[in-house]
Amino acid sequence: EVQLLESGGGLVQPGGSLRLSCAASEFTFSSYAMSWVRQTPGKGLEWVSGISRSGDSTYYADSVKGRFTISRDNSKNTLYLQMNSLRAEDTAVYYCAKDHGASSFWFDYWGQGTLVTVSS
Amino acid sequence: ERVMTQSPATLSVSPGERATLSCRASQSVSSNLAWYQQKPGQAPRLVIYGASTRATGIPARFSGSGSGTEFTLTISSLQSEDFAVYYCQQYNNWPSFGGGTKVEFK
Numbered sequence: 001e002v003q004l005l006e007s008g009g010g011l012v013q014p015g016g017s018l019r020l021s022c023a024a025s026e027f028t029f030s031s032y033a034m035s036w037v038r039q040t041p042g043k044g045l046e047w048v049s050g051i052s053r054s055g056d057s058t059y060y061a062d063s064v065k066g067r068f069t070i071s072r073d074n075s076k077n078t079l080y081l082q083m084n085s086l087r088a089e090d091t092a093v094y095y096c097a098k099d100h101g102a103s104s105f106w107f108d109y110w111g112q113g114t115l116v117t118v119s120s
Numbered sequence: 121e122r123v124m125t126q127s128p129a130t131l132s133v134s135p136g137e138r139a140t141l142s143c144r145a146s147q148s149v150s151s152n153l154a155w156y157q158q159k160p161g162q163a164p165r166l167v168i169y170g171a172s173t174r175a176t177g178i179p180a181r182f183s184g185s186g187s188g189t190e191f192t193l194t195i196s197s198l199q200s201e202d203f204a205v206y207y208c209q210q211y212n213n214w215p216s217f218g219g220g221t222k223v224e225f226k
Contacts, residue, residue: 035215045164045207045217061214095163105211106154108175110163 002027002109004096009114016086016118022079022096022111030054030074033099035107036081038092038116048094049081052103059103064090086118122147122210126218132226139195141221143208148188152212155184155193158220159204167206168193198223 008020020036035050049070050059058070069082079096093115097107123146133139143153151171156164166175168184171191181196195202203225208218 044219045209047215047217059214100169105215106152106166106169106209107164108166108169110165112163 002098004098004109004111006094006096006111006114009094009116011117011119012086013120014087014118017082017084018086018116020081020083020094020096020114020116022081024077024079024096024098027098027109029072029077032101033103033105034072034079035097035099035105036070036079037095037097037107037110038090039095039113040092046092047105050099050103050105051079057103083116086116088118090116091118092116121214122149122212122216124208124210124216124218126206126208126221128221129219130222130224132224133198134226135200136197137226139198139202139223141193141195141206141223143186143191143193143218145189145191145210149210149212151187152210153184153186153191154209154211156207156209157202157204158207164207195223 003025005023036048051070055072067085071080093113095113096111098109100108125144127142153171155168158164172184183194185192205220205222207220
């Protein structure tokens with residue numbers, strides 16, 4: 001069974017930085033695009049960022065462009081999200097999601113999520 | 121940006137009854153639509169993709185239909201494990217999600 005395990009969430013002050021990780025197992029990680037999706041009680045589910053299988057192509061929602069950076073290490077089966085200049089509105093549960101294929105942008109498996117709280 | 125609107129926000133259903141959930145796109149998304157189920161404290165789970173194809177392990181009581189801007193998820197005979205929030209998501213271009221429909225016990 002596909003496993004996705006996020007880590008790195010926590011409490012951070014506005015303007016601060018945080019790096020999320022997602023460890024993948026039980027599938028060929030390098031064969032699939034990956035994304036980060038976040039969820040807040042107020043705004044629901046919001047796609048944040050995606051990355052191609054090789055990592056050569058990256059995609060961002062306008063709300064995080066220029067502040068967040070997605071990356072992956074296929075040798076370590078790990079997906080990352082570097083979050084800088086964090087704002088209160090970035091507070092959410094962040095999910096790592098496996099793309100069905102090559103950047104099709106629908107997601108057949110999700111991790112359990114990691115909570116990011118941006119507050120002073 | 122394609123805005124996805126789900127209705128109703130809450131659907132009260134008795135076990136064994138049929139549940140019909142709607143999702144509308146602000147512009148055509150062709151058949152590039154998925155449905156997810158989410159239970160409290162859990163991650164979303166894929167139910168339907170391509171508007172009408174059941175995901176692996178999803179029971180036959182779940183069916184999806186529609187194309188363009190109007191979509192429906194039907195649960196033919198609601199079981200206790202089906203009470204959850206359901207989200208639609210378009211992937212015709214940058215992905216976007218609907219606000220969800222909560223299926224609750226009547």
